[in-house]
Amino acid sequence: MYTFSKRLKIFAALLILVGAILTSIGFANSHEFNTVEEVKEMLAHEGDHHGGGHEVDSHDTHKEEVAHHSDDSHGEETHAVSHEDEHAEHVMHQLHNRPWSAIYVAAFFFMMISLGVLAFYAIQFAAQAGWSPLLFRVMEAITYYLLPGAIIVLLIGYFGGSHIFIWMDPEVVEHDELIKGKSGWLNSTGFLIRGLIFIAGWSLYRFFARKFSLAQDKAEKGDIRNYKKSFRIAAAFLVFFIYTESMMSWDWIMSVDPHWFSTLFGWYVFASMFVSGITVIALITIYLKSKGLLPMVNDSHIHDLAKFMFGISVFWTYLWFSQFMLIWYSNIPEEVTYFITRIEDYNLPFFGMIVMNFLFPLLLLMNSDYKRLSWFVIMAGVVILGGHYIDIFNMIMPATVGDRWFIGYPEIGSVLFFAGLFIFIVFYALSKQPLIAKGNPLVKESEHFHY
Numbered sequence: 001m002y003t004f005s006k007r008l009k010i011f012a013a014l015l016i017l018v019g020a021i022l023t024s025i026g027f028a029n030s031h032e033f034n035t036v037e038e039v040k041e042m043l044a045h046e047g048d049h050h051g052g053g054h055e056v057d058s059h060d061t062h063k064e065e066v067a068h069h070s071d072d073s074h075g076e077e078t079h080a081v082s083h084e085d086e087h088a089e090h091v092m093h094q095l096h097n098r099p100w101s102a103i104y105v106a107a108f109f110f111m112m113i114s115l116g117v118l119a120f121y122a123i124q125f126a127a128q129a130g131w132s133p134l135l136f137r138v139m140e141a142i143t144y145y146l147l148p149g150a151i152i153v154l155l156i157g158y159f160g161g162s163h164i165f166i167w168m169d170p171e172v173v174e175h176d177e178l179i180k181g182k183s184g185w186l187n188s189t190g191f192l193i194r195g196l197i198f199i200a201g202w203s204l205y206r207f208f209a210r211k212f213s214l215a216q217d218k219a220e221k222g223d224i225r226n227y228k229k230s231f232r233i234a235a236a237f238l239v240f241f242i243y244t245e246s247m248m249s250w251d252w253i254m255s256v257d258p259h260w261f262s263t264l265f266g267w268y269v270f271a272s273m274f275v276s277g278i279t280v281i282a283l284i285t286i287y288l289k290s291k292g293l294l295p296m297v298n299d300s301h302i303h304d305l306a307k308f309m310f311g312i313s314v315f316w317t318y319l320w321f322s323q324f325m326l327i328w329y330s331n332i333p334e335e336v337t338y339f340i341t342r343i344e345d346y347n348l349p350f351f352g353m354i355v356m357n358f359l360f361p362l363l364l365l366m367n368s369d370y371k372r373l374s375w376f377v378i379m380a381g382v383v384i385l386g387g388h389y390i391d392i393f394n395m396i397m398p399a400t401v402g403d404r405w406f407i408g409y410p411e412i413g414s415v416l417f418f419a420g421l422f423i424f425i426v427f428y429a430l431s432k433q434p435l436i437a438k439g440n441p442l443v444k445e446s447e448h449f450h451y
Contacts, residue, residue, distance in 0.1 A: 001431075001434055001435070002288065002293055002427075002430045002431050002435055003431055004427050004428055004430070004431040008423070008427055009424070011420075011423070012420045012421075012423040012424035012427070013420065013424070014420070015416045015417070015419050015420025015423070016416075016417055016420035016421055016424070017420075018413070018416050019412075019413045019414065019415070019416030019417025019418070019419070019420060020413070020417055021413065022409045022410070022412055022413025022416065023099065023102075023103060023409070023410055023413035023414050023417055024413075025409045025410075025413070026098070026099040026102065026408065026409035026410025026411075026413055026414075027099045027410065029409065030095050030096050030098055030099045030410070031096065032095075033092055033095055034092075035092075036085055036088045036089050036092065037088075038092075039088040039089070039091050039092045039095070040084065040085075040088045042091075043087075043088060043091065090402075091404065094400070094401045094402050094404040095401075095404060096163065097163045097164070097400040097401050098400075098401045098404060098405070098406075098410060099410035100156070100160045100163035100164055100400070101163070101164060101396050101397055101400040101401055102410035102411045102413075102414045103156060103410065103414040103417075104153070104156050104157065104160060104164055104396060105389070105392050105393050105396050105397070105411075105414070106389075106411075106414035106415045106417070106418045107149070107152050107153045107156055107414070107418055108153050108252065108253070108392055108396075109276075109388070109389050109392050109415075109418070110145065110149055110418045110419070110421075110422045111145075111146065111149035111150050111152070111153050112269070112272065112273035112276060112277075112392075113142070113145075113273065113276045113277050113280050113422070114142055114143055114144075114145040114146040114149055114150075114277070114422075115146055115150070115202065115245070115273055115277070116270075116273035116274045116275075116276055116277025116278070117139050117142040117143050117277035117278075117280065117281060118139075118143045118146060118202060118205070118206055118241075118277075119238070119241055119245075119270075119273075119274065119277070120139065120274065120277055120278055120281070120308075121136070121139040121140070121143065121209065121234075122205070122209070122234040122237050122238050122241070123234075123238065124136070124139075124234075125209070125230050125231050125234035126231065126234040126235045126238055128231065128442070129442070130442045130445035130446060130449070131300075131301065131304055131445070131446055131449045132301075132304075132446060133437050133440040133442050133443045133445075133446040134294065134296055134297050134301065134436065134437075134443065134446040134447065134449075135281060135285060135297070135301065135305075135446075136213060136437040136440065137430065137433060137434070137435045137436065137437060138281055138284050138285055138288070138430070138435075139281060140209075140210050140213065140429070141284075141426050141427070141429035141430040142277070142280060142281065142284070142426050143206050143210075144206075144425055144426060144428075144429035145421075145422055145425045145426055145429075146202060146203065146206060147199065147202075147203045147206070148421075148425065149418075149421075149422070150195075150198070150199045150202065150203075151199060153252065154192070154195040154196070154199065157191070157195075157252060158188065158191065158192055158195075161188075163400070164256060164396070164400055165186075165191075165255055165256060165258075166179070166256075166258065166399075167179050167182070167183070167186040167187075167255065167258050168188055168191075178258070178259055179258050179259075182258060186255055186258060191251055194247060194248075194251055195248075195251065195252075197244070198244045198247070198248050201237075201240050201244060202241070202244070205233060205234075205237040205240070208229075208233055209230055209233060209234065209237075212226040212227070212229045212230045212233075213226075213230060213437055213439075213440070214433060215439075216230070216437070216439035216440060217434075217437060217438055217439035217440075218439065219439055224441050226439075227439075227440065227441055245266060245269070245270055245273075246265075246266030246267075246270075247266075249265055249266045249268075249269035249270075250265065250266070253265070253269060253392075253395050253396070254395075256395070256396055256399040256400060257338060257398075257399045259334060260334065260335060260337070260338045262323050262327070264319055264322060264323045265323070267319055268316075268319045268320065268323060271312060271315050271316040271319050272316060272388050272391055272392070274312050275308075275309060275312035275313055275315075275316060275357075275384060275388065276384070276385060276388045278305060278308045278309055278312065279309050279381040279384050279385055280381075280385070281305060282302065282305040282306065282309065282377055282381055283377075283378060283381050283382075284426070284430075285297060285301070285302070285305070286302065286374045286377065286378060288430075288435070289374075290374075293435055294435055294436075296436070296446075296447045298449070298450070299372040300372075300449050300450050301446075301449060302371070302372060302374060302377060303368070303371040303372050305377070306365050306370075306371035306372075306376075306377045306380070307365075307371060309361060309365060309377075309380065309381065309384060310361055310362070310365040310366065310371070313357060313358060313361040313362070313365075313384065314358070314362070316357055316358070317354070317357065317358040320354070320357075320358075324339060327339060341398045341402075342394055342398050345398060345402065345403040345405070346394055346397070346398060346405065349390045349393060349394055350394055352387075352390060353387045353388075353390040353391050353394060355387075356383050356384070356386055356387025356390065357384065357387035357388060357391065360380065360383045360384075360387070361380050361383070361384055364376055364379065364380040365377075365380050389415070393411075
């Protein structure tokens with residue numbers, strides 16, 4: 001039986017507290033510039049500091065030209081001033097969007113870890129896998145975060161409104177024919193209703209899967225009725241999950257860029273959440289083993305988890321390249337703009353995540369012997385999680401803050417806050433039941449698993 005240590009509770013609470021403080025500072029700083037004039041002054045200062053920015057240079061040059069023209073060019077001067085005001089207002093909105101976007105990225109990242117683990121857990125039952133029952137309690141504890149985590153994401157998305165999703169701004173919709181044509185799907189009411197359906201379905205499966213798993217522990221020897229129930233609901237859930245995960249990725253991620261879409265996007269997000277979830281299973285399992293718990297979990301279990309981390313990382317890369325290559329090669333303006341923005345304004349995180357999500361796990365986990373070394377798996381896992389956080393960051397930030405992104409108070413604070421909340425909820429759930437699903441009919445096979 002695992003005991004949630006006081007030290008770990010304090011650590012999680014400190015993460016939550018420090019994260020909340022830093023995020024609050026981020027929100028306060030974002031409203032330092034509340035008028036167009038203040039933003040114009042900031043942009044001018046940036047131009048002076050960097051030797052003259054592009055926008056400031058063009059505006060200043062145009063003003064000088066206008067000053068030497070006759071009165072007939074007064075209309076051009078007015079247009080230049082109007083353009084400068086529009087640009088400053090746009091930058092002001094980006095600054096205000098930044099803390100909302102940062103907290104949304106972190107909230108979604110930790111939620112998707114839990115959802116990825118729930119899918120992996122269901123697959124183990126549907127496939128009647130014999131190697132994994134010793135890890136079921138770890139998986140169940142991680143999925144305990146799903147309900148609060150998903151509700152938080154939905155609430156941030158709904159109440160964050162146009163700070164994250166421009167289609168929630170009626171004024172934008174009114175003047176954008178493409179978004180107006182999608183308003184039958186992209187509207188606040190539909191967003192909320194669909195989100196509640198997604199969360200209800202995922203949570204119901206999680207509740208009954210856990211209930212049947214615990215009931216199986218108390219069943220008489222030879223009675224596997226609860227295991228059979230777990231098998232049936234897992235198969236049904238996976239069908240529900242395939243559809244809802246895709247729709248969730250459209251609603252909660254892809255719609256931040258409502259002019260762009262990808263038919264691969266649901267699978268792409270799935271690969272990211274799947275490998276992140278499996279990585280967290282491995283890290284928590286290794287942590288518990290280091291505390292003398294889960295003694296029957298051996299190097300072969302760690303090897304198989306690392307094998308999934310390696311395999312799904314390659315699968316993620318295949319999907320990333322397929323999406324990127326087809327859009328880039330076809331060079332259709334409304335599609336390729338998505339990647340041009342990210343390459344130009346997010347060059348380091350855009351290409352850095354490919355190194356972190358593909359090259360690093362490829363080099364570390366290709367060798368079968370390395371997959372059995374806990375410290376190698378931990379090192380690869382930390383990089384994989386960091387890489388997939390950056391992946392979500394790249395999906396959200398370019399559409400909401402443009403080139404005004406930075407790793408500062410709101411980004412660091414939101415990660416710390418949700419990391420603390422995740423740790424607290426998951427390890428609390430671990431402490432509620434024995435760490436071994438002893439009633440599972442395949443647990444003996446798992447105990448003697450060697451590869």
